Structure formats: structure tokens, C-alpha cells
Amino acid sequence: MKDFFTVIGGMGTMATESYIRLLNERTPTKRDQDYLNYILVNHATVPDRTAYILDHTKPNFFPVIAEDIKQQATLHPDFMVIVCNTAHYFYDDFQKLTDIPILNMPHVAIQEMVKKYPEAKRIGLIATEGTMAxxxxxxxxxxxxxxxxxxxxxxxxxxxxxxxxDIKENRGEVDGSLYHHILSEMKHKMHTDAIVLGCTELSLAQEKAPDHHYRVIDAQSIIVDKSIELAESNRKAARENGATD
Structure with a gap:
């Protein structure tokens, strides 16, 4: 297969499913062949990212994801996406393993935040304790x-x-009232202008309970759009150069 990208997910699986669902829903299509080419690596047994970040005696997730990156690099995808914010703890080290671009979810998300909410100064952050640390x-x-x-x-x-x-243990069940209460607390108690959802499970909560008026920066939703933009650009360039599958 040519003209494709790799999604390294499974951290957790329900959040990765949300990424794939949004990717397919947002891709402009009229026929089967209009959908994007991608390989999904749903590596559910990657050690807990937060556990290691908070306590380095716990199993290190770096070599496990690194092996996935090296394996996928042999297939020569156009780029890779790691569908886990906390795993970006090792982003620089992951990128050193390959010349194939790995999209940086936190960086792309905050770039989009600046464009969307240029006047926002106090930015709230909610995420796993690993990402917070x-x-x-x-x-x-x-x-x-x-x-x-x-x-x-x-x-x-x-x-x-x-x-x-709610999400990891209960297979994606989202308590919308709890999610909305968290946003309310970040807005009114912590006095924020916008709130970053720095965890893909929180992005799933946003997908399932979007009926609120708070300004959120949904990192996974943003990386979905970036994936589509880059994949379609690469596909167009391949067609112009006469490349086929």
C-alpha cells in the first residue's frame, strides 16, 4: 500500500476508536476510494503512561511504543500519529527513531488554540496526572x-x-454531567479563558457530551483534522506525480 499513514493507538482503545470514527466521519467522501489509507496499530498492552511518569520503578512504556514506531517505519508511511497525549512525554525520543514525521499532538493543539482564541490568556489544563506532571x-x-x-x-x-x-473501566460510558461540572469548575473556580483537553479520554467525553458553552481545545479533534489535511495533501501530490497503489 502506498499513500498511507500509521496510527499508533490503544492508549486507550475507546479513545482510539473515537479518533478513527471522527477521522472517517470528517473525511470528504462520495465513494469507498475517497476514504484515507491508514494502518491502525491498536497496542492495548502498552504499559500505563501515567504510572511510569509518576514512578520510574514502574514499567517503562518507551521501548514498547518505540518498537511499534520502528516496525511501522519499515513500511514507509507518509507520517505517524500517536493517539495518546501522555505518551508524548517521549515525543522527541520517538522522533529520533525515524525520519518519518510524527505529528506532535500537544504542539498542534496549542497552535490551533492561538488561532481560535487569540484573546485567551489564562489557559486551563485538564489531563491525566502524568500529563499534568x-x-x-x-x-x-x-x-x-x-x-x-x-x-x-x-x-x-x-x-x-x-x-x-467512566471511560477506561466502563468502555466509554461518559457522565456528561460530571464532564460539564469539571469544565464549569475550571471556568469559574479557576478563572480560565479556555480549557485544554489534554487527554484522549476527555476528547471522547467532548465527543459524547458537547452540549455546553465552554471554550475547549480538544487535542484529539484537532489532530484528526490535521491528519486529514496532511493525508489529503500527500494524496494529491502523489496523484499529480502519477503514483498509484
Whole structure:
């Protein structure tokens, strides 16, 4: 297969399913052949990312994802997407493994945030405790000239419940009221101008419970659009050069 990209997912599987569903729904199509070519690596047994980031005695997820990247690189995809915000803890090290571009979800998300909400200055961040601790989004938000507002302990406990209990344990069941309450707390208690959803499970919550008025930066939704944009651009270039499958 030519003219394709690789999705490295399974972290978790329900969130990856959301990425694929949105990817297919948003791709402009009139026939089977209009859909995008991609390989999905749903590596569900990757060790817990947050557990390792918070405690380096826990199993390290780097060599597991690194092996996936090296295997996929032999197939020569146009680019790769890692459908897990927390896994971007090792983004620079992952990219060093291959010349094939790996989309940087946090970077792309904050670039889009600046375009969409240029007046927003206090940017709330909700994510796994691993992402909160590793500073991936903090760096991107601060580099964009904005102030990072972290969830406090009480809000973080609610975020954890939504991510790990509602979605990971209960196969994608989303308590919309809990999700909306978290957004309300970040907006009114923490006084934020916009809120970054720095976890793909939170992106699934946004997909299933979008009926609110809060300004959110949905990293997974944004990387879906970026994937389509880049894949269609590569497909067009391939057609113009006469390449076929």
C-alpha cells in the first residue's frame, strides 16, 4: 500500500476508536476510494503512561511504543500519529527513531488554540496526572505566551474519575454531567479563558457530551483534522506525480 499513514493507538482503545470514527466521519467522501489509507496499530498492552511518569520503578512504556514506531517505519508511511497525549512525554525520543514525521499532538493543539482564541490568556489544563506532571502542555502553552492554570486537587480527582472509571473501566460510558461540572469548575473556580483537553479520554467525553458553552481545545479533534489535511495533501501530490497503489 502506498499513500498511507500509521496510527499508533490503544492508549486507550475507546479513545482510539473515537479518533478513527471522527477521522472517517470528517473525511470528504462520495465513494469507498475517497476514504484515507491508514494502518491502525491498536497496542492495548502498552504499559500505563501515567504510572511510569509518576514512578520510574514502574514499567517503562518507551521501548514498547518505540518498537511499534520502528516496525511501522519499515513500511514507509507518509507520517505517524500517536493517539495518546501522555505518551508524548517521549515525543522527541520517538522522533529520533525515524525520519518519518510524527505529528506532535500537544504542539498542534496549542497552535490551533492561538488561532481560535487569540484573546485567551489564562489557559486551563485538564489531563491525566502524568500529563499534568510532565509539563508537555505547560511548555507549549507558555511558549505561546499564555498562562497555564492547572486543575486543583478536587478537580483533578473528578478528572481521574471521568478518565479511569467512566471511560477506561466502563468502555466509554461518559457522565456528561460530571464532564460539564469539571469544565464549569475550571471556568469559574479557576478563572480560565479556555480549557485544554489534554487527554484522549476527555476528547471522547467532548465527543459524547458537547452540549455546553465552554471554550475547549480538544487535542484529539484537532489532530484528526490535521491528519486529514496532511493525508489529503500527500494524496494529491502523489496523484499529480502519477503514483498509484
Amino acid at each position: 510532565d509539563g508537555i502542555y505547560n511548555h507549549e502553552i507558555e511558549a505561546a505566551g499564555r498562562e497555564v492554570v492547572m486543575a486543583d486537587h478536587d478537580i483533578q480527582m473528578e478528572v481521574n474519575e471521568l478518565i479511569y472509571h
